[in-house]
Amino acid sequence: MKQVHKSGGGAWGGVRVNEKILELIRDMTGQEVMSEFSSNHCNEEYHLRMEIETSKRKVDSPAKLGEENAEEQKFYIRMPQALQRIWRSKCKAYKEVLSANDVKFEAGELYFKSDKIREYFKDTIDGILTTLRDALESSSSIKPGAMIVVGGFAESNYVIESLRESLEDKMIPVLKPDFPEKSVLNGAVLFGQNDEIIKSRIVPHTYGIAMTMEFNSRLHSNEEKYVESDGKEMANNVFRKHVTVGDSVEIGKWITSKEYYITSEETSISRVYVFTSDKKNPIHTTETGSKYIGHLDIEFPDIDEEDTDEISNRKVVQVEFNFCGTLLRVRAVSTCSGKTQTRELQIKYNEMFKEQKE
Structure with a gap:
């Protein structure tokens, strides 16, 4: 294989979306609450981050769901018991805070409107598309036959559908392997075994x-x-x-x-x-x-x-x-x-x- 454009990118992966969702929770509970939770309950904080990662992948695009169903779709995260306990002890008006942020709390889960979460995806997806367009405009000789999406962020249906919709006018199909997250590991192993795969x-x-x-x-x-x-x-x-x-x-x-x-x-x-x-x-x-x-x-x-x-x-x-x-x-x-x-x-x-x- 030959590389035809220099490698590039930015903070446009799934981690950026995760951090924005975590920041939303931090804004509701307060920095003091989250600091105590992170310092004293490391395992539960890890599970919270994994819960965000898993829930994020379930968000679908309005085009796939239909406008009416897209508005009704909820994004939910299971809130760790320790975080619930600390928040309630330090904020007696936590119910008012939830209402002000248009968030529901039922059976230990936070329910957000998916439109709010989709906004966090937008900046990241725009960054990916801008990088791709810059690469295409910088060299007329680059004519990609397809865009192959790999990594954990490629597990998100919303990301894939948004990219397909945006690249439709350029006739660039967006392809996702069966196991996009594992593809990165497989590629690293193959390259480690034979680095001559890349000729230039x-x-x-x-x-x-x-x-x-x-x-x-x-x-x-x-x-x-x-x-x-x-x-x-x-x-x-x-x-x-x-x-x-x-x-x-x-x-x-x-x-x-x-x-x-x-x-x-x-x-x-x-x-x-x-x-x-x-x-x-x-x-x-x-x-x-x-x-x-x-x-x-x-x-x-x-x-x-x-x-x-x-x-x-x-x-x-x-x-x-x-x-x-x-x-x-x-x-x-x-x-x-x-x-x-x-x-x-x-x-x-x-x-x-x-x-x-x-």
Whole structure:
């Protein structure tokens, strides 16, 4: 398989809907009640979240039910005994609160109007559709034969029917596997057994190396300018691009080899800093959207004073990238005085863009 558009997405999954429903309950009971419940009754809180997940999947679209039946459909959640007890002890007017929110409480269950719950689905579904439309508009060569929906959110009938209704004009059928939640696990297992299933990927970021170069007033930031001892103006933290966001790269192949020249004869170790950027053409590694993801050191051997061959003695580092199944590999090679040294950096994709903690 070949990836034809970079991976993307956002907070548009079922968890976001679950959190909004939980927030609705929190608004009725109060933060103090929910804090005590969460702190002292962890198991029951877990069961409440699972109850929300299960009930959410039963919500149907008005088109499927018919307008009249859709208005009558109720969304109900079994309220844990501990939560009931804490709420009643801290809020004597809980019945008035239920009435004000148009919620019924019968036989230990909260009953909401399904229209209110459908509103929580809308933002999430709109986010999915916006992402899909952006992908289609960004490349005229992308002509999907179908949209395959997987994961827990695909268990929701309302989600599937809403997507089908919205994509009907584009003639894109929406398909759901028999076990959409298990499909994610099955796919991960298959990929783990044979990561060569994917032949090429579209890179989601721009990748490059930090370097210094002669200052260009039309290009570089004045904040990155410095002057060397000989009076030459230089630019620091320049982002030298190796791979551009949106490029198609062949999996497992070393690409974009570029050379970096070390000007100082006294340098014995060169550190190669690897960066990513959200931009297509970043200028500096310090600008917004750029992120440091790792480095590697390459050593230079001592040069024989009797060896006067400038070409063989010049200090050059050759850097290239390799996009593997779950790894980004960066290799630096130096050949100086007839000696070759190689260093390699491996970075897992799932660790590359974690929030860095101080």
